[in-house]
Amino acid sequence: MRSIGRTFTVAFVAMSPWLAGAALAADGEILIDQQRALNGAITPGDEPGFPITISRSGRYKLVGSLAVPGSKDGFEITANGVTLDLNGYEVTGTDGKRGINSPLDAKGQPTSKRLTVMNGRIAGFNVAILTGDYAIVDNMRASGDGNNPIQVGDASRLSNSTLGKIKCGVACLVQGNSMGSVTMSGGTVLGNFMYGALGTVISGSTNGPVGYANNTIQSSEKTKFGENVHPMSPNCIGPKCE
């Protein structure tokens, strides 16, 4: 009997690292839910509770929705090369805070790069997503109460999503979304539905032209375009699809 007990002890000790890593899925994903968020230690430096700090490159997947308490951001992404698969779940929070946040450099620009956010919903925050260059936002529903609830850096792609107002850097591609207005320093706005757009709906910059095509821009008043914005293929604009 003692021998059997010792055997189980040995086996358990041998397996304990695997058990401790039960939040690590077989395909290398780090799994996240509300309880794991409250426990902390999802990556080194992640304190218990919110925000969930992601300090290591890799793939992270929600296995439950996250309710972020007041006065907290949802995620603080400090690493480059993070993929965040919301896996059909949602992250909800409060006005004044950010769903996904990045640290800022001295010029006020987000420092985290190469973030992919996909397959879920972010709601209730002031800013839903704030991140740096080479971002991919795909198959998301993300809105916010701030002036620019979606803020991504240069060479970013936003596609197949329902989004609030977008601010993007240089060389962006915005395609196949239902969304608010968009400001970028050059890029392409293609095949989107822009709902209830008031004021300036698409803006570029002096050296950053924006080409737009095949968009439906629904507006109750005359639609305005900002600097350096150029139609390519036809668009349907305004209450009468001009």
Next chain:
Amino acid sequence: MKQAALAILVLALGAQSAAQAADSDILINQQRAMQGGITPNDAPGFPITLAKGGHYKLVGPLKVPRDVQGMYIPVMADGITIDFNGFEMTGGGTSVGIDSPRDSVGHYSYVSRLDVRNGTIQNFNLGIGFAEQARIENMRLLNNGRNIDVRSGARIVGNITDGGSVNCYLSCLMQGNIVRRGSVLIESGTFIGNTVTTPAGDIALHGGNFAPMGYGNNTIFNENGKDVKIDGGTAGVGPLDPNYCGQHHPCLAVPSSP
């Protein structure tokens, strides 16, 4: 004693099966790359030799030493899918991220049907080099000397590249990509709905020495406000839908010198 042996056997079986997912993906991470044996001809370390058609999936980032390829696909290894699964492969500034055989004049040849998707390849001299029917989708190819060099029948969709050219020679479709601070060469095919910026030179898009290239709804510009042009090649290029090319709107196709 017998129970202990049984327990060890159970654990060993568990460890063994960790490299093969339930859906028959072959799983790859840095440790498995260093061990080798990912396919029968794969020696320990880099490159990871993918000598057998199948579905390979990264389960962690890969850091590749200087002067060696990240992955190598030899002759006869047709039909390979590499799902980066959101992870990154980073090189040492030289060599090729995903490499395959070339012919006597240096053209990629002999291998066909490669799918690469959902990740990042960065800091190589060339990101992906392949012969026929490559599909490259939802990838970031960043800071490689050249980002893509594929020969024929390729489909390149929804990618972000920065700091290098994309060469997609014959029968190519490129759609919904961001090509930043680079240029694109398509000998024949379709180029539609992309954003392209050039770093310094004014030729952003080269096309059509063997067959025509059609292009539409692309925004093409120089980030410093300089002019950009399209090199029409000897076989010509033609706008499908309008494009925006800086001061030349619609884009000005400049025929190549004979």
